[in-house]
Amino acid sequence: MATIKDRYAIVGVGESERSKNSGRTPLHLALDAARAALKDAGLEAREIDGFMSYSENDSCTSHQLATYLGARPKYVKDIMGGGSSTEMLIADAIGLIETGQVNTVLIYRAMNGRSGVRMGGGGWDVNMLQGAMDGGSFFIPYGAGGPGQWFGLFATRHMQQTGLTHEHLGHVCVSFYEHAQRNPKAFFYGKPLSMEEYLKTPSLSYPFNKHDFCLESDEANAIIVTSAEKAKDCKSRPVYIMGIEARRTVSHAHYWTNLDEVASDFVAPSLYKKAGVTPQDIQVASIYDCFSWVVLRQLEAYGFAARGEVGDFVASGNLKMGGKLPTNTAGGMLSEGYTHGMNNVLEIVRQIRHEYKGTDRQVENCEIGICTGWSGPDIAGAMILRN
Amino acid sequence: MSYQKPIPLKTQDNQPYWDAADRHELVLQKCETCNSYNHPPGPACSKCGSTELSWESQGSAITGTIYSYVVSYRPFLPGFQDDLPTIIVVVQLDNLKEVKIIGNVLACPPEEVKIGMPVKMTWQDITEDRALPQWIQA
Ligand SMILES: [Zn+2]
Numbered sequence: 001m002a003t004i005k006d007r008y009a010i011v012g013v014g015e016s017e018r019s020k021n022s023g024r025t026p027l028h029l030a031l032d033a034a035r036a037a038l039k040d041a042g043l044e045a046r047e048i049d050g051f052m053s054y055s056e057n058d059s060c061t062s063h064q065l066a067t068y069l070g071a072r073p074k075y076v077k078d079i080m081g082g083g084s085s086t087e088m089l090i091a092d093a094i095g096l097i098e099t100g101q102v103n104t105v106l107i108y109r110a111m112n113g114r115s116g117v118r119m120g121g122g123g124w125d126v127n128m129l130q131g132a133m134d135g136g137s138f139f140i141p142y143g144a145g146g147p148g149q150w151f152g153l154f155a156t157r158h159m160q161q162t163g164l165t166h167e168h169l170g171h172v173c174v175s176f177y178e179h180a181q182r183n184p185k186a187f188f189y190g191k192p193l194s195m196e197e198y199l200k201t202p203s204l205s206y207p208f209n210k211h212d213f214c215l216e217s218d219e220a221n222a223i224i225v226t227s228a229e230k231a232k233d234c235k236s237r238p239v240y241i242m243g244i245e246a247r248r249t250v251s252h253a254h255y256w257t258n259l260d261e262v263a264s265d266f267v268a269p270s271l272y273k274k275a276g277v278t279p280q281d282i283q284v285a286s287i288y289d290c291f292s293w294v295v296l297r298q299l300e301a302y303g304f305a306a307r308g309e310v311g312d313f314v315a316s317g318n319l320k321m322g323g324k325l326p327t328n329t330a331g332g333m334l335s336e337g338y339t340h341g342m343n344n345v346l347e348i349v350r351q352i353r354h355e356y357k358g359t360d361r362q363v364e365n366c367e368i369g370i371c372t373g374w375s376g377p378d379i380a381g382a383m384i385l386r387n
Numbered sequence: 388m389s390y391q392k393p394i395p396l397k398t399q400d401n402q403p404y405w406d407a408a409d410r411h412e413l414v415l416q417k418c419e420t421c422n423s424y425n426h427p428p429g430p431a432c433s434k435c436g437s438t439e440l441s442w443e444s445q446g447s448a449i450t451g452t453i454y455s456y457v458v459s460y461r462p463f464l465p466g467f468q469d470d471l472p473t474i475i476v477v478v479q480l481d482n483l484k485e486v487k488i489i490g491n492v493l494a495c496p497p498e499e500v501k502i503g504m505p506v507k508m509t510w511q512d513i514t515e516d517r518a519l520p521q522w523i524q525a
């Protein structure tokens with residue numbers, strides 16, 4: 001079997017406007033993002049022969065997007081999914097290109113995540129929730145109705161076992177908010193967060209306060225994947241995929257039977273093996289950040305700090321510009337925007353291209369980066385990218 | 388006043404559990420093939436896929452320790468607004484450590500809850516014919 005290392009690339013990235021109330025349909029947002037990605041790549045819509053998206057039944061279809069771009073693709077695919085879906089769809093796209101079925105694939109996530117269907121919970125029909133979620137009747141009647149509580153159960157135990165403190169969570173938030181201050185498109189641009197303010201913010205769902213939660217936004221993002229060969233014809237500087245890996249572990253209802261294990265623990269070893277690098281080679285990161293704690297747990301899983309030392313790692317400023325691993329340099333989902341992880345993909349592509357060269361947003365000389373996607377303890381995906 | 392919070396939905400896969408809860412008893416689904424306990428219960432064993440399943444009563448004197456918890460200061464679901472903060476726990480059963488059950492610790496100040504705290508199961512009668520397994524400090 002052929003290795004895919006360095007044989008596929010992301011050649012275009014683009015986004016729609018970001019807001020709390022777009023007043024437009026996900027299809028309109030998706031069209032904006034797709035056109036921006038096409039422009040970035042220097043491709044025409046008719047050159048895209050595969051369209052893929054993921055959603056939680058809150059988006060438009062790939063068929064619709066292709067139609068209104070005037071494209072006639074060979075292949076459309078829409079999956080149900082959140083974080084980690086970007087990586088899974090990129091892997092699908094590579095498989096399709098590798099077997100000669102398509103040449104170039106556009107992958108997008110479009111959502112009115114604030115004005116439409118909100119992930120943050122509240123206002124849901126409880127009987128619908130109990131039925132829709134596997135094993136829902138074993139946690140919904142107890143008030144465990146939102147991701148803040150589900151992830152919190154993981155966080156509390158992990159923090160107790162490894163000595164992570166509330167202040168360590170705060171370092172993740174403060175670092176990412178600091179990045180957002182250099183990104184005029186970030187939601188929290190102009191709204192810095194100090195540790196003092198973080199620590200005095202009351203708990204929403206202990207161990208989390210509102211800063212530990214990702215934000216909710218209306219926006220669409222798109223990326224274009226093609227072969228290294230075809231990438232030569234594109235206008236943009238390609239970002240090559242060194243390795244990509246995903247893993248599904250336990251189902252939703254069984255999340256809480258083992259809080260000590262997450263899917264990233266399984267993804268990491270084979271990802272590094274495929275890419276042929278070690279954590280020491282990684283110079284920039286986009287780490288899925290639906291909650292601050294999720295970043296800490298992944299830093300452990302992906303080998304950036306040993307279990308028990310992750311708190312010191314972030315407290316030393318390593319996630320900031322100039323640190324060992326500048327992470328979520330546009331602000332991440334905690335402070336830039338939220339598209340189930342895809343905005344973090346756009347940012348790492350731009351960093352590895354050195355698109356911010358000459359500004360204080362550019363991570364100096366970064367050649368290799370990691371991007372992780374994670375919708376929950378059940379599923380993880382990640383990729384390693386290079387210039 | 389009637390009960391405002393979500394009432395556990397009985398389904399094809401979980402009915403014996405909730406029927407037992409209504410009788411103030413804990414029953415667990417057990418896999419006859421790999422001998423593991425399946426909680427929450429399902430249409431097949433979540434460890435080996437076997438459909439050779441049975442239900443085993445654990446009686447009504449259930450003890451455990453807190454495996455993890457969160458304290459919710461906002462009602463993410465309707466009905467919880469009147470008794471915030473809500474302590475949501477995962478309890479590891481003392482006799483069957485592989486089994487973890489989610490619930491609330493009732494009548495417990497949030498600053499007292501911690502991992503490893505011993506608790507025992509109690510049943511809250513929430514309607515005329517339904518009861519909800521819950522936990523109190525042991
Ligand atoms: Zn079994």
